[in-house]
Amino acid sequence: MRLLLVEDDQMLGESIVESLSRHGYTVDWLQLGKPVELALHSEEFLAVILDLTLPDIDGLEVLRQLRHAGHTLPILILTARDDIDDRVKGLDGGADDYLVKPFSLREFLARLRVLIRRVAGNVESTIELNGLKISLVNNHVEYLGLPIKLTKNEFKLLSTLVTKAGRVLSKDKLQQSLHGWDEMASENTIEVHIHNLRKKIDSSFIKNIRGVGYIIEK
Incomplete structure (x- = not known):
């Protein structure tokens, strides 16, 4: 089960990769938003974990570009932006879920499992x-x-x-x-x-x- 993490914070990114790897996931990690579409064109991932505040391009624009290009894989937004307008923009823009930092690892993993179950056509864990x-x-x-x-x-x-x-x-x-x-x-x-x-x-x-x-x- 391979995931693409898009997160510019070094310490948080390392922590997420380590935690996901420990729970049986293969994780590739980008710290910029612009290479994401190329990565999805050349590799196959089960889901994307997307930060919104990236150094080169806004995460919402990355999301818009991916959906416009026809990528249908699940996208979980993981961000410090907790304003309701940002949540609405993210979900209406094509994100499948929206989780605000700081977050519980247990909740994060549970939300990922939901997305993976949808890919497999299952509603149960x-x-x-x-x-x-x-x-x-x-x-x-x-x-x-x-x-x-x-x-x-x-x-x-x-x-x-x-x-x-x-x-x-x-x-x-x-x-x-x-x-x-x-x-x-x-x-x-x-x-x-x-x-x-x-x-x-x-x-x-x-x-x-x-x-x-x-x-x-x-």
């Missing part, structure tokens, strides 16, 4: 699909009623496939969900994780579309 149950609250996984123990990267990969169920995801896209811009991975990382997931869940649960990628069917 547990996603159920073909006998699989994934809790977005505590990263607990069950298959046919039995608990499954996954590594951090196995959980990230499985969550990405489940939230995009019905879509074929290329190896490159899956690689992006596991590793941010500053991380290195071996060429066969995805194949190894898919192999392990099939052993732990079911050999036919994740299907390989030869030459295209992998899919979990709805």
Whole structure:
């Protein structure tokens, strides 16, 4: 589950990245607003966390540009602007949620889970699909009623496939969900994780579309 954080405050940005990484997310971090659209064109993210007070461009303008360009992924505004007019502008401008600093980490994570559930078409904090149950609250996984123990990267990969169920995801896209811009991975990382997931869940649960990628069917 890969997120794009747009935040110019160094200490806060580091804290958010560390907290999200600890909870199973892959996070790429920009400290300027202008590169955001290029990042979304070249990479695939599950959601954007967007500050409004950026050094190069106002966050509301970033939001307007993204929606005008047709980007539909969830956007959570995270800002110190607590005026009601700013909230209204943000939400009417296309943001899916608006959270004011300082904020509770628990609330922040809960709001992110809501956005991710919307992407997956679920209203509950547990996603159920073909006998699989994934809790977005505590990263607990069950298959046919039995608990499954996954590594951090196995959980990230499985969550990405489940939230995009019905879509074929290329190896490159899956690689992006596991590793941010500053991380290195071996060429066969995805194949190894898919192999392990099939052993732990079911050999036919994740299907390989030869030459295209992998899919979990709805």
